[in-house]
Amino acid sequence: MPSTGATWKWRKSLNTLTGTEALDTIISCLLVMIGLQQFHMVYLTCSRTQFEFYATQTPSEGFNISKDVSLPEIYLPRGNMDGLIGGPPPSKRSILVFYSGGIHGYIREMLMKEWKNKDPDVQIHEYLPKGMSYYDMFRKSKYCICPSGWEVASPRMVEGLYTGCVPVLLKDHYAKPFSDVLDWSTFSVDVSVKDIPNLKKILTAIPQEQYIKMQRAGILVRRHFEVNIPPKRYDVFHMILHSVWLRRLNIQIRDTKKYE
Numbered sequence: 289m290p291s292t293g294a295t296w297k298w299r300k301s302l303n304t305l306t307g308t309e310a311l312d313t314i315i316s317c318l319l320v321m322i323g324l325q326q327f328h329m330v331y332l333t334c335s336r337t338q339f340e341f342y343a344t345q346t347p348s349e350g351f352n353i354s355k356d357v358s359l360p361e362i363y364l365p366r367g368n369m370d371g372l373i374g375g376p377p378p379s380k381r382s383i384l385v386f387y388s389g390g391i392h393g394y395i396r397e398m399l400m401k402e403w404k405n406k407d408p409d410v411q412i413h414e415y416l417p418k419g420m421s422y423y424d425m426f427r428k429s430k431y432c433i434c435p436s437g438w439e440v441a442s443p444r445m446v447e448g449l450y451t452g453c454v455p456v457l458l459k460d461h462y463a464k465p466f467s468d469v470l471d472w473s474t475f476s477v478d479v480s481v482k483d484i485p486n487l488k489k490i491l492t493a494i495p496q497e498q499y500i501k502m503q504r505a506g507i508l509v510r511r512h513f514e515v516n517i518p519p520k521r522y523d524v525f526h527m528i529l530h531s532v533w534l535r536r537l538n539i540q541i542r543d544t545k546k547y548e
Contacts (some may be wrong), residue, residue, distance in 0.1 A: 323397035357531040358463040360513055360524065363443040369514060375427040376451035378500050384409040385456065386429035388416050389406055392437035395458060398484050399435055410488050426451040431477065431491055431500060433458050443475070449475070449510040452504045458484070466512060466527050468534055472496070 347412040364372070391397055391414060403412040411429070416422060428431055432448040436459040448455040457464075464472045472478075479490060512527045518524035 302492075317506070352511060355484075355535050356463075357440075357528065357535055358465045359443040360446050361443045362446050362515060362524065363432070363514065364515060369516070372423070372447075372450045373510070373514070374450075377452075378430065378496075378503050380451075381428055381430045381497060383411050384423070384488065385427040385431040385433060385443070386411045386425045387433035387435065388413040388425065389420060389435075390414065390437070393435075394434045395481055395484075398439060398481065399433065399458065402484050405488065407488060419481060423447070423451060426453045429453050430503075431456045436462070438545040445476075446513045447512055449506050452503060452507055454499065456487075466531060468531065470509060470512065475502050475509055477502070 387399065388411075389396065391400055399412060401412060403410050404414070406412075411425065412422075412433075416425070426447060430453070432444055432447065432451075432453040433456045434442045434444040435443065442459075445455045445457065447453075456479055457472075457476055458479050458481065460481050463547075477491070477494070479487060483490060489515075511522055512524060514520075514523045516525070518522050
């Protein structure tokens with residue numbers, strides 16, 4: 289199964305499977321993905337006859353929020369959660385906002401052009417200067433920018449939650465993972481691409497009390513994005529299964545109405 293890059297999809301036919309067998313097949317695939325740390329995809333689409341993994345949320349590729357499951361992109365550099373979880377309290381975070389990453393796509397190009405080396409409070413890097421640690425910068429920052437690249441998703445969103453850095457979702461038309469049960473407005477900030485020039489103004493306008501609430505809320509919800517082997521209750525594996533169950537239920541209800 290490919291992990292990153294251009295749009296791809298992986299399909300499994302469910303035509304010959306019962307409902308239980310279909311769910312077991314999806315579970316098996318998710319367990320393999322967890323074991324390989326291959327959470328570099330954007331959504332899982334379900335129908336009565338098949339399911340597919342896609343690395344895109346482009347409507348032209350068939351993405352439909354009513355039946356498709358948006359998945360978080362997760363990167364585990366050591367192959368496990370060791371050393372990734374935790375960070376200092378808000379009072380110990382001296383940097384307003386941080387981003388480091390390659391210039392993939394027009395959104396990141398705009399971000400670099402507007403903010404790279406422009407303001408010490410807005411730490412925007414294509415490559416981190418020597419002596420800087422990527423994850424240490426997350427832990428020193430109040431907010432972390434999660435821009436779309438070639439695809440809409442970014443592992444920085446989950447990395448921010450892991451380290452107590454409030455994610456700033458710099459992307460348009462993004463279906464947030466597990467939004468059926470999680471209120472993303474309580475632990476992240478949405479910034480439209482057109483507002484990149486106003487990034488600092490938007491973030492500094494957020495009251496300190498509100499920022500602290502978002503930071504604490506992020507700490508509370510991050511267990512839903514953790515990868516465990518074997519899976520633990522309420523972790524990302526169970527969240528994905530819950531989302532799949534909801535979508536399959538929607539499909540069955542719609543199909544039943546055809547015969548009413």
